[in-house]
Amino acid sequence: MEEKKLSFEDAMQRLDGIVRRLEKGDVALEESLVLFEEGSRLLAQCSKQLDAAEQKVVMLKKGSDGAPVELPFESEGV
Amino acid sequence: MEQTTLTVSELNARIKGLLDSDPVLEQLAVVGELSNYKIYPSGHHYFTLKDAESSLRCVMFRSSASKLRFRPESGMGVTAVGRVSVFPRDGAYQLYCTNLIPTGMGDLYVAYEQLKARLAQEGLFAPEHKKPLPQFPARIAVITSSAGAAVRDIIRVLGKRWPESKVVLLPVRVQGAEAPAEIVGAIRYANRYQVADLIITGRGGGSIEDLWAFNDERVARAIYESRLPVISAVGHEPDVTISDFVADVRAATPSNAAELAVPDQTDVRDALAGYEIRLSQAMRKHLTDRRARLDELSGRKVLTSPTAYLDGKRVELDYLRSRLIGAGDGYLAAHKQMFARTTAALDAMSPLKVLARGYSVATAADGAIIKSTGSVSVGDALRLRLADGALRCRVEEKEEPHGRKEAVL
Numbered sequence: 001m002e003e004k005k006l007s008f009e010d011a012m013q014r015l016d017g018i019v020r021r022l023e024k025g026d027v028a029l030e031e032s033l034v035l036f037e038e039g040s041r042l043l044a045q046c047s048k049q050l051d052a053a054e055q056k057v058v059m060l061k062k063g064s065d066g067a068p069v070e071l072p073f074e075s076e077g078v
Numbered sequence: 079m080e081q082t083t084l085t086v087s088e089l090n091a092r093i094k095g096l097l098d099s100d101p102v103l104e105q106l107a108v109v110g111e112l113s114n115y116k117i118y119p120s121g122h123h124y125f126t127l128k129d130a131e132s133s134l135r136c137v138m139f140r141s142s143a144s145k146l147r148f149r150p151e152s153g154m155g156v157t158a159v160g161r162v163s164v165f166p167r168d169g170a171y172q173l174y175c176t177n178l179i180p181t182g183m184g185d186l187y188v189a190y191e192q193l194k195a196r197l198a199q200e201g202l203f204a205p206e207h208k209k210p211l212p213q214f215p216a217r218i219a220v221i222t223s224s225a226g227a228a229v230r231d232i233i234r235v236l237g238k239r240w241p242e243s244k245v246v247l248l249p250v251r252v253q254g255a256e257a258p259a260e261i262v263g264a265i266r267y268a269n270r271y272q273v274a275d276l277i278i279t280g281r282g283g284g285s286i287e288d289l290w291a292f293n294d295e296r297v298a299r300a301i302y303e304s305r306l307p308v309i310s311a312v313g314h315e316p317d318v319t320i321s322d323f324v325a326d327v328r329a330a331t332p333s334n335a336a337e338l339a340v341p342d343q344t345d346v347r348d349a350l351a352g353y354e355i356r357l358s359q360a361m362r363k364h365l366t367d368r369r370a371r372l373d374e375l376s377g378r379k380v381l382t383s384p385t386a387y388l389d390g391k392r393v394e395l396d397y398l399r400s401r402l403i404g405a406g407d408g409y410l411a412a413h414k415q416m417f418a419r420t421t422a423a424l425d426a427m428s429p430l431k432v433l434a435r436g437y438s439v440a441t442a443a444d445g446a447i448i449k450s451t452g453s454v455s456v457g458d459a460l461r462l463r464l465a466d467g468a469l470r471c472r473v474e475e476k477e478e479p480h481g482r483k484e485a486v487l
Contacts, residue, residue, distance in 0.1 A: 008242060009214040012346075015353050022360035029368055036361045043354050050343055050350075055237035057245040059224065060273060068271050073224070073247050 006042070008049055015042045087166065094164035097171060103162040108134065108173060109181065115152045117143075123150070127158055127173065135172040136160075142176045148189035155181040186286055190293050193320055197295070202302045203323045209307040211327060211339065212275045217244045218339055219274035219306070221264040224249035228282040228311070228332035235333050240340035246274050252281035257291035262300040269305050277304060278335045279321070280311030292319035301325055311335035433465035451476050 006014065018039040021027060027035065059073035084092070097103055110127035117123050121140030126133050136158060150156065160175040180188045197203065218236065222228050224247060233245055248268060250260040261279060268277055279301070280292070291297060292312045301308045301324045310325035311332040322328040329335035433439070440448045441461045448454055454473055462469040 007214070007216060009212065012214070012349075015357075019353055019356045019360060022364060023356065025360075025364060025367065027364075029364075032361065032364045036357065039353070039357045043350060043357070046350055047347075049242065050347060053241040053343075055233075055241035055243075055245065057233055057247065059247045059249060060219075060267075062267070068267070068273055070246075073245075 005045070008046060011042050011046050011049075015039055015046070018042070086169070090164060090166040090169050093169075093171075094166060097163055105161055106159075108158045108160075110134065110156065110158065112150055112154045112156055112178075113152050115150055123175075125150070125152075127156070135170060136175050137172055138175040138178070146178060147186060148180065149192055150178055157181055186290065186293075190320065193293065193295055193298070194323065197298055197320065197324070202298060207302070208326045209305075211307050211309070214240075214341065215243050215275040215339060217246055217274040217276075219246045219248055219264075219268045219277045221248045221250055221261060221268065221277060221279040222281055222332070223252045226252070226282050228252075228280060231282075231331070231333040232278060232311075232336045235336035236340055239337065239342045240346075241343070243340050248273075252291055253284070253288050254291075258294035258297050261291060261294075262296050265297075265300040265304050265308070272306075274306060276339055277306050277308045278311060278329075278332075278339060279308060279325075280329070280332055280335060281313070282332060283313040283317065289313050289317055289319055292321040295320075297321055298324045309335045309338055433463065439463040451478065 058070040123138040248264040311329040
């Protein structure tokens with residue numbers, strides 16, 4: 001898993017903000033270009049994330065220190 | 079007639095023996111209405127069972143009373159199960175009750191209604207306590223049996239709609255005496271270790287007894303106290319458990335819980351496509367607007383003919399210069415006039431002008447102007463200043479205004 005990347009929810013929210021900003025049209029040219037670039041990047045990131053998504057299912061067991069331990073879970077007939 | 083004499087204890091023991099040997103009294107059910115219902119600190123329940131004509135003292139020991147799944151109240155119609163025996167200390171017989179069954183309805187139903195009413199009053203179902211669900215949960219805790227159809231349905235629907243979410247299963251028993259404690263433990267554990275952004279708990283359909291764990295007060299409170307939002311999914315559509323009322327969102331079935339938990343990726347792809355269009359449209363409009371503004375600006379004279387701009391400035395400069403010169407001239411003229419007036423006034427007051435009118439000024443040898451006869455003596459030399467020159471004179475005589483004369487002695 002990549003870390004420090006925006007979560008899907010944050011990415012969508014940021015994207016929404018960028019589109020609204022640009023649609024209002026009161027941004028300077030240079031800023032609008034920066035926003036457009038960021039928006040395009042977020043779009044690509046979200047699409048990629050959707051395309052690459054593969055469901056992960058784990059079963060939690062309490063470890064010896066109490067903290068959760070992940071075990072693979074194979075449910076028959078899924 | 080022979081008369082037997084017994085002590086009180088002996089009599090009570092004899093009667094107790096009679097009753098205890100009756101097979102009917104050993105195990106029977108008595109129908110009546112509860113009254114004077116009291117729960118002692120010991121946990122034993124004491125009450126009276128009565129009908130229109132009679133009453134019967136009853137006791138239910140803690141071991142039996144704790145198994146009741148509803149709270150008995152005075153006035154309730156019940157069937158009391160137990161045996162009848164004597165309490166030798168009081169010389170009174172009573173029903174040693176082992177179970178109470180409310181008449182007219184199942185005790186589970188009564189317990190359900192009572193708990194629901196109590197928790198509702200306490201505010202556990204209050205809408206303002208409901209937590210919103212995350213829009214795109216990264217991890218979803220599923221608290222249910224690892225074996226049933228429910229877990230399969232949930233995993234399948236989640237995977238189809240939003241495979242992005244990781245499914246974290248916390249397996250628990252969902253029916254039987256151990257179930258409530260296990261469900262409570264899993265909800266608390268999920269919160270303590272923040273194993274997910276959202277909890278789905280529930281089970282597939284079954285009888286009211288099968289679903290009973292989700293009507294347990296402990297489970298209800300654990301859901302209420304959960305900081306992670308909880309979707310409850312118990313049984314099928316018509317089954318509504320206490321957990322459903324307390325949960326942040328109630329799903330009709332486990333599959334429905336999965337639908338409520340995550341967005342459908344088809345919708346999200348549509349939304350992304352919408353953003354893509356809006357983003358490029360907004361950018362295009364932005365650039366078009368910029369270009370239009372640029373064209374408008376470049377159409378202005380200052381840009382098409384810079385010399386015209388300078389010409390304009392030159393005209394303005396000339397105008398300013400003429401105004402400055404005009405202002406300077408006016409200033410000088412005004413001051414010249416004032417100077418003439420002032421010199422005329424000064425001239426009029428000049429002592430020379432006075433002398434020109436025939437007056438003269440006398441000064442002593444030291445140059446002091448003589449204003450009084452007292453400041454000179456006969457024989458003093460004076461200087462008389464006239465308009466066109468001066469005369470040197472000597473005082474021959476002083477004439478006082480009263481006629482007194484002082485001459486040179």
